[in-house]
Amino acid sequence: MDERSGSSSAAMSDAHPEDPMKSLSKVNLADKLSQFDDLWHPRIVGELNGQHVKLAKIQGTFDWHHHENEDELFLVIKGRMNLEFRDRVETLEEGEFCIVPRGVEHRPVAEEECHILLFEPASTRNTGNITSDRTHDVLDRI
Ligand code: NI
Secondary structure, X not given: OOHHHOOHHHHXXXXXXXXXXXXXXXXXXXXXXXXXXXXXXXXXXXXXXXXXXXXXEEEEEOOXXXXXXXXEEEEEEEOXXXXXXXXXXXXXXXXOEEEEOOOOOEEEEEEEEEEEEXXXXXXXXXXXXXXXXXXXXXXXXX
């Protein structure tokens, strides 16, 4: 029996009710951001094609690192951040994003609290090739 033969309203509203990450329901970024306050600790808010959509709050200077196998997208939702590279700095304002190619050393820096969305393969570790007290190997889904 096909799952769509059950409740048609359930099937219409939510293709995978057992997994909120595969829900058809919309995601409100402000609502998700209101659910946590700690800095440099990304939360997973969506998943597609082996990639994660994550939200994080950042302030201060992160660790220099790179990701051996993953390209990483940073999108600023609120505030401003600098994405530092060894030879240049990219300043991201609200509504702007930058993709850091795999292998490229980078260091996010935010003078004031900044809220960002990350889009990257599920295998991506926040501190990449280094381990620090900010490393989070397992991230919560909210
Ligand atoms: Ni990174």
